[in-house]
Amino acid sequence: MSKIFQTKLAKTALAAAAGVGGTIVYLDFIRPPVVSDLNNSYKPLRKELATPPSRESLLNKLETTPKFDVIVVGGGATGTGTAVDAATRGLNVCLLEKSDFASGTSSKSTKMAHGGVRYLEKAIFQLSKAQLDLVIEALNERGNMLRTAPHLCSVLPIMIPVYKWWQVPYFFVGCKMYDWFAGHQNLRSSTVFSREMTSAIAPMMDDSNLKATCVYHDGTFNDARMNATLAITAIDQGATVLNYMEVKQLVKKDDKITGVLAVDRETGKEYNINATATVNATGPFADKLLEMDKDPQGLPPKIDQPPRMVVPSSGVHVVLPEYYCPRDMGLLDPSTSDGRVMFFLPWQGKVLAGTTDTPLKSVPENPIPTEEDIQDILQELQKYIVFPVNRTDVLSAWSGIRPLVRDPSTIPEDEQPGSGSTQGLVRSHFISQSPSGLLTISGGKWTTYREMAQETVDTLVKNYDFDGKNNALLPCQTNKIILAGGEDYSKNYSARLIHEYRIPLKLAKHLSHNYGSRASLILELYHQSDYNKLPITLAANKSFEPSEDKESEENILSYQSFDEPFTIAELKYSLKYEYARTPVDFLARRTRLAFLNAREALTAVDGVCAIMEHELKWDEETTKKMKFEANDYIGKMGISPKRFDVEDFIVQ
Numbered sequence: 001m002s003k004i005f006q007t008k009l010a011k012t013a014l015a016a017a018a019g020v021g022g023t024i025v026y027l028d029f030i031r032p033p034v035v036s037d038l039n040n041s042y043k044p045l046r047k048e049l050a051t052p053p054s055r056e057s058l059l060n061k062l063e064t065t066p067k068f069d070v071i072v073v074g075g076g077a078t079g080t081g082t083a084v085d086a087a088t089r090g091l092n093v094c095l096l097e098k099s100d101f102a103s104g105t106s107s108k109s110t111k112m113a114h115g116g117v118r119y120l121e122k123a124i125f126q127l128s129k130a131q132l133d134l135v136i137e138a139l140n141e142r143g144n145m146l147r148t149a150p151h152l153c154s155v156l157p158i159m160i161p162v163y164k165w166w167q168v169p170y171f172f173v174g175c176k177m178y179d180w181f182a183g184h185q186n187l188r189s190s191t192v193f194s195r196e197m198t199s200a201i202a203p204m205m206d207d208s209n210l211k212a213t214c215v216y217h218d219g220t221f222n223d224a225r226m227n228a229t230l231a232i233t234a235i236d237q238g239a240t241v242l243n244y245m246e247v248k249q250l251v252k253k254d255d256k257i258t259g260v261l262a263v264d265r266e267t268g269k270e271y272n273i274n275a276t277a278t279v280n281a282t283g284p285f286a287d288k289l290l291e292m293d294k295d296p297q298g299l300p301p302k303i304d305q306p307p308r309m310v311v312p313s314s315g316v317h318v319v320l321p322e323y324y325c326p327r328d329m330g331l332l333d334p335s336t337s338d339g340r341v342m343f344f345l346p347w348q349g350k351v352l353a354g355t356t357d358t359p360l361k362s363v364p365e366n367p368i369p370t371e372e373d374i375q376d377i378l379q380e381l382q383k384y385i386v387f388p389v390n391r392t393d394v395l396s397a398w399s400g401i402r403p404l405v406r407d408p409s410t411i412p413e414d415e416q417p418g419s420g421s422t423q424g425l426v427r428s429h430f431i432s433q434s435p436s437g438l439l440t441i442s443g444g445k446w447t448t449y450r451e452m453a454q455e456t457v458d459t460l461v462k463n464y465d466f467d468g469k470n471n472a473l474l475p476c477q478t479n480k481i482i483l484a485g486g487e488d489y490s491k492n493y494s495a496r497l498i499h500e501y502r503i504p505l506k507l508a509k510h511l512s513h514n515y516g517s518r519a520s521l522i523l524e525l526y527h528q529s530d531y532n533k534l535p536i537t538l539a540a541n542k543s544f545e546p547s548e549d550k551e552s553e554e555n556i557l558s559y560q561s562f563d564e565p566f567t568i569a570e571l572k573y574s575l576k577y578e579y580a581r582t583p584v585d586f587l588a589r590r591t592r593l594a595f596l597n598a599r600e601a602l603t604a605v606d607g608v609c610a611i612m613e614h615e616l617k618w619d620e621e622t623t624k625k626m627k628f629e630a631n632d633y634i635g636k637m638g639i640s641p642k643r644f645d646v647e648d649f650i651v652q
């Protein structure tokens with residue numbers, strides 16, 4: 001093709017794009033706000049809640065239930081979603097998670113409920129219907145998520161910086177198409193901001209080469225809380241959900257799976273659990289389970305096999321103080337100088353930054369971000385920020401394994417294990433049933449967990465005989481089920497908390513955005529004693545423990561004088577209602593303190609252990625072990641570069 005012809009072609013395409021863009025603007029209309037946002041017909045705040053079944057009674061259920069309908073292995077987004085779906089249809093479900101809910105990938109995502117603008121671009125350029133369907137499905141689910149968990153999800157405008165004039169209509173049309181494909185689930189209309197407007201909104205951004213920004217909307221959410229919420233919702237619906245239960249073996253009879261052998265990681269006790277169907281939702285660890293399935297005894301392979309079906313890739317994220325980004329707007333650059341994607345987004349009052357993933361050879365259990373990874377992100381980030389990016393600003397960092405799935409039937413038998421590239425992998429999910437009856441669901445995105453769960457349970461109902469009750473089961477309910485804490489929630493909830501409990505705004509916002517309409521339960525605890533009002537970092541301070549004769553001044557040392565609004569009341573709540581079993585469960589997943597400010601979380605470890613020791617009746621050795629594990633886990637969240645050389649703190 002000649003160069004002149006190419007330019008001509010580009011110009012024609014540009015003109016066409018501009019035309020389409022204009023038409024879209026013309027056709028666009030202002031959307032009425034979602035009704036639930038405006039619903040202020042308040043129910044009184046909830047003051048009490050029946051204590052959910054204790055761990056002991058759930059364990060007891062494992063022993064006394066002769067046969068469950070379904071066992072779900074893995075308590076990530078997919079597993080907990082499946083448990084909620086199956087339980088609400090009327091199946092007797094048991095979910096087993098070897099560590100904590102969402103301790104795997106599900107707590108380490110980018111926290112976006114999205115269809116993926118990038119995937120849309122790919123879909124259009126490759127004229128791929130499959131890719132496009134994927135985007136549309138995710139956009140649809142994004143809407144469902146915002147509706148069923150209104151307290152954990154919110155709409156986030158995201159800017160795409162544009163550095164060449166011709167790209168302005170290109171990105172704008174792309175964003176508009178994104179709106180269109182969302183159909184009635186669209187959040188808000190995309191727009192274009194001029195360079196001046198951009199720097200007014202985002203003064204921290206380097207706008208020297210900027211021409212304009214295109215703004216589109218996606219959802220942002222709190223991933224690990226979403227998972228815990230799903231687990232609690234499942235228990236509410238009658239499911240038996242247990243964390244710290246590892247599945248060791250699939251029990252087979254005549255080559256058919258009849259249940260699993262699971263071990264309680266706290267006590268070492270083994271449980272033989274029977275079920276009609278077993279679902280494998282172990283995410284990036286799925287390969288291991290498949291090997292267990294191939295083994296006649298259902299045992300795991302002796303040597304670790306490199307992944308075949310799941311091609312893992314790691315994504316590193318860092319958390320920075322809020323001044324790195326406007327309060328209510330994120331930034332995403334879909335094509336950086338070296339062809340990756342860079343984003344930084346406001347999240348929970350901080351800023352989450354990262355780039356796209358790098359492929360891995362094997363699946364580490366708790367992947368750790370290296371100093372190199374962190375420096376890499378900071379260097380990339382510096383290109384967008386006017387002030388010098390400082391290594392000491394990194395509050396926390398983590399690495400998540402993304403399970404990109406390949407259809408096993410398309411993997412050539414002779415392929416070198418682990419050599420699969422992540423290119424061209426469709427980030428969709430698939431469900432497969434092995435001859436022995438194990439149903440494996442893997443891949444997908446957080447955003448599509450509900451749809452994946454629905455498909456999984458549909459398959460279960462179709463392929464398994466639940467003692468003749470298949471026809472009596474309800475159709476899928478998860479579109480209607482509002483998750484725990486989302487009931488009676490409205491956007492004005494923090495104002496109501498302030499009026500009722502006279503608490504500071506920061507605490508009210510934190511609680512309502514994490515616990516929804518259950519926040520008032522924590523505030524009831526908070527008001528029970530001054531001790532409960534202490535910031536979690538002071539939990540170890542014995543001199544503050546409540547005593548009858550001590551006169552306490554109101555709010556003497558309440559959390560207000562500290563950076564983060566996490567209190568002892570919240571810990572007590574998470575022990576009673578959310579099955580927190582270790583300090584890391586609380587510090588990293590029930591609350592996100594370790595993800596938001598790892599240094600602060602480290603100072604809280606001793607105090608949290610002291611309270612948990614008392615409440616969970618740990619012996620000295622357990623406490624010691626827990627303390628070590630928590631310090632180890634949080635200590636690896638990007639806060640202590642290996643060498644404390646000055647150079648390490650300077651980003652070139």
Ligand SMILES: Cc1cc2nc3c(=O)[nH]c(=O)nc-3n(C[C@H](O)[C@H](O)[C@H](O)COP(=O)(O)OP(=O)(O)OC[C@H]3O[C@@H](n4cnc5c(N)ncnc54)[C@H](O)[C@@H]3O)c2cc1C
Pocket residue numbers: 073074075076077078079096097098099100101102103104105106107108109110111112113114245246247248281282283284285313314315316399400401402403442443444445446447448
């Ligand atoms: C860096 C990164 C960013 C991402 N960003 C987004 C995003 O912005 N938006 C989005 O929608 N999606 C995102 N994703 C994708 C999303 O996080 C994952 O697709 C999703 O969390 C996968 O959930 P899962 O349940 O399949 O796996 P997991 O969350 O890993 O859950 C599997 C669970 O199974 C348990 N398990 C394993 N073996 C056993 C056993 N033998 N017995 C008992 N339990 C067992 C594990 O402990 C684990 O908790 C991202 C992923 C990554 C890596």
Ligand SMILES: *[C@@H]1O[C@H](CO)[C@@H](O)[C@H](O)[C@H]1NC(C)=O
Pocket residue numbers: 062063064065066067272273274
């Ligand atoms: C599971 O089934 C086996 C064999 O049918 C039986 O011996 C065992 O008691 C069952 N387990 C439970 C918990 O009932």
Ligand SMILES: *[C@@H]1O[C@H](CO)[C@@H](O)[C@H](O)[C@H]1NC(C)=O
Pocket residue numbers: 075076077080097099100101102103104105106107224227228231232241242243244578579589
């Ligand atoms: C999701 O929550 C359940 C229950 O709280 C827990 O067992 C599981 O580990 C969590 N999974 C993830 C990926 O956080």
Ligand SMILES: *[C@@H]1O[C@H](CO)[C@@H](O)[C@H](O)[C@H]1NC(C)=O
Pocket residue numbers: 250280281282283284285286287288289290291292293310438440441442443
């Ligand atoms: C379960 O699924 C995962 C992928 O999601 C796979 O790695 C694992 O091998 C499966 N386990 C079994 C026993 O099939």
Ligand SMILES: *[C@@H]1O[C@H](CO)[C@@H](O)[C@H](O)[C@H]1NC(C)=O
Pocket residue numbers: 035036039040041042043488
């Ligand atoms: C508003 O909320 C109340 C109470 O939760 C509910 O009964 C009512 O149906 C809701 N109205 C709308 C329009 O959603």
Ligand SMILES: *[C@@H]1O[C@H](CO)[C@@H](O)[C@H](O)[C@H]1NC(C)=O
Pocket residue numbers: 040492495496499
């Ligand atoms: C929000 O809540 C406050 C406190 O209860 C109430 O006074 C106010 O009217 C509410 N706002 C709206 C828009 O309903």
Ligand SMILES: *[C@@H]1O[C@H](CO)[C@@H](O)[C@H](O)[C@H]1NC(C)=O
Pocket residue numbers: 538540541542543
């Ligand atoms: C405990 O509180 C007292 C009183 O404010 C303070 O002096 C002391 O430093 C605190 N100790 C710890 C370990 O925080």
Ligand SMILES: *[C@@H]1O[C@H](CO)[C@@H](O)[C@H](O)[C@H]1NC(C)=O
Pocket residue numbers: 388390391392649650651
């Ligand atoms: C980073 O911050 C630290 C402490 O705030 C400061 O001492 C150091 O000079 C800063 N480094 C750069 C490159 O600005």
